[in-house]
Amino acid sequence: xxxxxxxxxxxxxxxxxxxxxxxxxxxxxxxxxxxxxxxxxxxxxxxxxxxxxxxxxxxxxxxxxxxx
Numbered sequence: 001x002x003x004x005x006x007x008x009x010x011x012x013x014x015x016x017x018x019x020x021x022x023x024x025x026x027x028x029x030x031x032x033x034x035x036x037x038x039x040x041x042x043x044x045x046x047x048x049x050x051x052x053x054x055x056x057x058x059x060x061x062x063x064x065x066x067x068x
Contacts, residue, residue, distance in 0.1 A: 003049035009042025 016035035 002045055002052070006042045006044075006046030006049055009038045010046065013038035013042060 013036065016038060020035040
């Protein structure tokens with residue numbers, strides 16, 4: 001779930017940057033630095049989710065098949 005939320009924040013950040021770029025091209029762009037705020041939430045959240053998955057996979061004991 002954290003990975004999904006982090007990914008959505010990152011996508012939102014890319015959309016915000018594209019909107020800020022269009023706004024700047026029309027002479028606006030006062031809020032273009034605010035387009036990076038979703039990345040401040042999304043990137044650490046996505047890294048945390050990936051590290052959690054890696055830690056869980058590392059902690060699970062590997063089941064080896066029994067030889068007969």
